Amino acid sequence: MNVKISPLIGTPYKYILTTLLVIFIALLACARASGPISAPWSVSTSVLGTPVLPVETEADSTSVAFLPITHQDGDPIYTPTPDTPHILPTPRTEPEKYVVKQNDTLGLIAQRFRVTIDALIKANKLTNPDVLEVGQTLIIPILEPGDEGPGFKIIPDSELVYGPASTTLSIQEFINEKDGYLSTYKEKVEGEMMKGAEIVKGVSYEYSTNPRLLLAVLEYQSGWVTQKDPDPSTLDYPIGWEDELRKGLYKQLAWAADNLNRGYYLWRVGGIGTWVLANGDVVPITPTINAGTAGIQHFFSLLYGPRRWNPAVSSEGLFATYASFFGNPFDLTVDPLVPPDLQQPRFHLPFEPGKVWYFTGGPHGGWGDGSGWGALDFAPPGEALGCVTSDEWVVAVADGPIIRADNGEVVQDIDLKNSPADGLEQTGWTILYMHIESRDRVSTGAYLHAGDQVGHPSCEGGYSTGTHLHIARRYNGEWIPADQTLPFVMDGWVARGTGIEYDGYLEKNGQTVQALEGRLPSNAIQR
Numbered sequence: 001m002n003v004k005i006s007p008l009i010g011t012p013y014k015y016i017l018t019t020l021l022v023i024f025i026a027l028l029a030c031a032r033a034s035g036p037i038s039a040p041w042s043v044s045t046s047v048l049g050t051p052v053l054p055v056e057t058e059a060d061s062t063s064v065a066f067l068p069i070t071h072q073d074g075d076p077i078y079t080p081t082p083d084t085p086h087i088l089p090t091p092r093t094e095p096e097k098y099v100v101k102q103n104d105t106l107g108l109i110a111q112r113f114r115v116t117i118d119a120l121i122k123a124n125k126l127t128n129p130d131v132l133e134v135g136q137t138l139i140i141p142i143l144e145p146g147d148e149g150p151g152f153k154i155i156p157d158s159e160l161v162y163g164p165a166s167t168t169l170s171i172q173e174f175i176n177e178k179d180g181y182l183s184t185y186k187e188k189v190e191g192e193m194m195k196g197a198e199i200v201k202g203v204s205y206e207y208s209t210n211p212r213l214l215l216a217v218l219e220y221q222s223g224w225v226t227q228k229d230p231d232p233s234t235l236d237y238p239i240g241w242e243d244e245l246r247k248g249l250y251k252q253l254a255w256a257a258d259n260l261n262r263g264y265y266l267w268r269v270g271g272i273g274t275w276v277l278a279n280g281d282v283v284p285i286t287p288t289i290n291a292g293t294a295g296i297q298h299f300f301s302l303l304y305g306p307r308r309w310n311p312a313v314s315s316e317g318l319f320a321t322y323a324s325f326f327g328n329p330f331d332l333t334v335d336p337l338v339p340p341d342l343q344q345p346r347f348h349l350p351f352e353p354g355k356v357w358y359f360t361g362g363p364h365g366g367w368g369d370g371s372g373w374g375a376l377d378f379a380p381p382g383e384a385l386g387c388v389t390s391d392e393w394v395v396a397v398a399d400g401p402i403i404r405a406d407n408g409e410v411v412q413d414i415d416l417k418n419s420p421a422d423g424l425e426q427t428g429w430t431i432l433y434m435h436i437e438s439r440d441r442v443s444t445g446a447y448l449h450a451g452d453q454v455g456h457p458s459c460e461g462g463y464s465t466g467t468h469l470h471i472a473r474r475y476n477g478e479w480i481p482a483d484q485t486l487p488f489v490m491d492g493w494v495a496r497g498t499g500i501e502y503d504g505y506l507e508k509n510g511q512t513v514q515a516l517e518g519r520l521p522s523n524a525i526q527r
Helices: 106-113 117-124 164-168 171-178 196-207 211-222 249-268 291-301 306-312 318-326
Strands: 096-099 137-140 186-189 192-195 274-276 282-284 357-364 375-379 400-406 409-413 429-434 453-455 469-475 493-497 504-508 511-514
Touching (some): 106 117, 117 137, 164 211, 171 196, 171 211, 196 211, 196 249, 249 291, 357 493
Antiparallel strands (some): 274 282, 357 375, 375 469, 493 504
C-alpha cells in the first residue's frame, strides 16, 4: 500500500511511501424514482475491464489500525503522482430528445444530462420553466467545451469518504479548539436539538463523507469553524447553496456531502467527462486527477463560475484551508482504499428461511442520489400497501457486532476469520440495514450471527413510500456498487443492473428475479 504526499501551501511538494492495510462497507436512499433515470453509476467493461466472477469468501485481508504519516527533517520532497489517465465518456456531438416523465423538473433534467437550466430554456423556448407536462419532448442541447480543467490533486480518495483515517479525528474536540460559531451552534433536526459537532458527525455517518473535508468546506465557504461572528449572509446558507428548502447547517452539509459524493462516484465509474460551471461554462476534466479531487471540482462547479471556481480548486483554495486545519491531506492517504483483488464475504439473504419476500428495488443510491448505486430493496410478505406495520424479521446477512442502531438505521461490522470486526464504521466491510422499526430493533453493541434477528422492516428513517428493507455495502468508507465488478451476492443470488436506477435483477443458477414495485410472482424470492 503506497501512501502519497502532496504539496503544503508555501512549501515544496512531498512524497512518502509506507505500507498499510485496511478495510470497509454499507448506507441508504429509498423511494423508487417515478421514471427511468439514466445510469451514470453503470459502467461498461471498456471503463473498468472485464467484471470478475462473484466470489464469496470466509476470509479477507487483515485489518490494521491507521497511523498518520510523520515527517523527519531531510525527508525527500516530491509531488503527488498523477493518476493513470482515466477513460472518459465520449461527449455528445448532436442534440438529443428527452420525454418528460412524472415528477421531472427542469433542474433534475439539467443535472441528468449535465447541461444548464438556462440552456434548456433557450433550446426549448420555454416561457414558463416551472411548468412541464408529462409526455412533453425536450431538446437537450450541446454545450461547447472550453479549456481543460486543472490537474492539481486536492485530496486523496480516502479523505473524501468516511474512511480509516477519520478514526483519528475527534470532531467535538476539534470544533471546541477552534472556538468559532460552530462550537456553540444548535439546530433542530427532525424534531431533535443537535449541536454543530453532532450535525457534522451525523452527515458523515449518513453520506459516508469525511468529516475533515466537511469541516474544511464549511470553513472555506463561511468561516464558521474559526470565526465567532461570521458574515451574517452565511447564517442561513453556510455552504453557499441558496435554496429555501436547504436552510440551516444540516441541510447545507447534507447537500454538500451528496454532491461531493456525486463527483467522486461519477469519476470512479467513468461516468463524466466535463463539469458545467454555475455560469454555464463547460470544463473538460483533466483525465489524470483522482476521484477525491473530482468530487471537490464537481461540488464547486455547482456554486461558481470560472472566476471563483479556478481558485477554489487550486493549491490556494480548499486545499489550503484543509492543510491549515489538518496538515497535508496526502499524509492521511490509504491507498488502495478498495483493493483491486477485494472479494465479498459470504452473505445470506436478509430474511428468514422459508419466508417469501419481494425484490422491489434494483441498484440505487446507498444514501442520497449522489452516492454510487450500492443498495437493493426488499419488501416483506403481506397484502397491505404503503407504510404499514410488519411482524416479519430482517435478519443478519453475516456475523458481526452492531455498531449503530438508531433512526431506522442499523449498521453491522462484518466479522471475518482473518479480519476480526474492530467496531469501527470507517474500516473494513460494513452492512447498512435501513428502515428498521424501533420496535424490537437490535441494540448497539449486540453481536449477531448470520440469521439472527435485526428488526422489522418499516418506513422509519430516510425517505420511504412503503414498508421495506434497504440494504447496502461499504468497504473502508466507500459505497460498493451493487452491479459492477464486485456485485452484491447473497445466498448465490447475484445483483445485476439495467442502467436505470432501481431496475435490475437477481440471478442464480439460471433463475432470474426482477426488481418490481409491488408483490408479484416475478419478483418473489426466498431462502
